[in-house]
Amino acid sequence: MSIIEGTKDNFEKEVIKSDKPVLVDFNATWCPPCQALHPILEEMAEESDDYKIVSVDIDDEDALAEQYEVSSIPCLVVFKDGEEVDRKIGLQPKKRLIKMLEK
Amino acid sequence: MHDIIVVGAGPAGLTAAIYAVRANKKVLVLEALACGGQIINTSHIDNYPVAPHITGADFGKTLQKQAEDLGVEIEYDEVTHITPIEGGFKVESEDEEYSAKSVILATGTSPRKLGLENEDSFIGKGISYCATCDGGFYKGKTVAVNGGGNSALHEALYLSGICDKVYLIHRRDEFRADAALVDKVKTKDNIELVLNANITKLNGEKHLESIETDNGHTLNVSGLFVAIGRIPNAAGLVDGLELTDDYVASGEDCKTNIPGLFVAGDVRTKELRQLVTATSDGAIAATAAIDFTHE
Incomplete structure (x- = not known):
């Protein structure tokens, strides 16, 4: 699977109502670590169908960023059964991200 | 077994x-976080030859592409331990084990924290270690x-x-x-210098609201960007590796006290930590490692 672009219109369907765990990556084009993280998230999305990866551009989707109180990026939030279960700020090792989803 | 494993995909390692x-x-490069290293957070680089005004992000991306196009293999895995073995080194992460005849340590440094008790609770809520990432949240x-320092x-x-x-x-x-x-800083009307001051207290309900200093200032701020130096990423990585003030002890030859283990970039003891000295180290360490694999 590839990374899904998250918007206010599909967030409910792709994240809240997802039957798989979801890693939401709040990011921006002007944030260098966010850009450096992107190829790693692409790798993760391609390597497994056990979870979904949703990328939210905080400039395009400022309402979502505000709703989830994002004020530092990259901000990586794991959702399970519609609930936020884990959150990390800044670059994280790939395997830690996978473990956050598997927990 | 690889010929050479490079630990860290910053300018020195790549x-x-x-x-x-x-x-x-x-060659295998093992990177804990993401390619490019510390330099990706620099908005503009003006002191690297032939690439005036390049952004740190572009520098990192271009270097990664150059390496990959030449056939360098990069894996995202956090190295936890390196052990000398017969004919080379065992390089371990939490779940994997790699081996190589020679290893180059290019693990760089991490930002130093203030060390105040409630600092962690304000990370992402006012405290940041990266202005280019989070500056946009503090518009106006x-x-x-x-x-x-420069950072x-x-x-x-x-x-x-x-x-x-x-x-x-x-x-x-x-x-x-x-x-x-x-x-340049002194020409900016909206930068106020607060000198001879250490931050002693962070205040705020959920989000940072003010900071206090040991010379009596209370400053109302919604964000605090910490750039008080760096800590080398070397502690506990290799048994018996000689460190000086937490940096890997080495001269300009990039050799360590362990034969076959070399060190490059900011994690090494050196006078000047710059992009140009990091890439220079990379060339020296690689040449020494190549020679070692021939021995």
Whole structure:
């Protein structure tokens, strides 16, 4: 699977109502670590169908960023059964991200 | 078994990998976080030859592409331990084990924290270690930068273009940063210097609201950008590796006290930690590692 672009219109369907765990990556084009993280998230999305990866551009989707109180990026939030279960700020090792989803 | 494993995909590590792969060595780069290293957070680089004004992000991306195009293999895995074995080294992560005839350590440094008790609770809620990542959240607001080196002054200048006001807090009365940067900071009307000051207290309900200093200031700020130096990523990585002040002890030859283990970039003891000295180290360490694999 590839990374899904998250918007206010599909967030409910792709994240809240997802039957798989979801890693939401709040990011921006002007944030260098966010850009450096992107190829790693692409790798993760391609390597497994056990979870979904949703990328939210905080400039395009400022309402979502505000709703989830994002004020530092990259901000990586794991959702399970519609609930936020884990959150990390800044670059994280790939395997830690996978473990956050598997927990 | 690989010929050479490079630990860290910043400028030093990727340059080392480029030299090694061009010598037809089987090279693996292991990176804990993301390619590019610390430099990706620099908004503009003006002191690297032939690439004036390049952004740190573009520098990192271009270097990664150059390495990959030449055939360098990069894996995202956090190395936890390196052990000398017969004929080379065992390199371990939490779940994997790799081996190579020679290893180049290019693990760089991590930002030093203030060390205040509630610091962690304000991370992402006012405290940041990366102005280019989080500056945008403080548009029109008042923030502080703590530090006196190039990184701190770069951050203050960057933030002065976004924020209403920037306090630059430094523990001494003069800056360690380049004179050109200091002069530029002094021309900015919205940067106020707070010198001879250490931050002693962070206040706020959910989000940072104010900071206190040991010389009696209470500053109302919604953001604090910490740039008070770096900590080398070397502790506990290799048994018996000689460190000096936490940095890997080495001279300009990039050799360590362990034969076959080399060190490049900011994690090494050196006078000048710059992009140009990191890439230089990469070339020297790779050449030494290539020679070692022939022995």
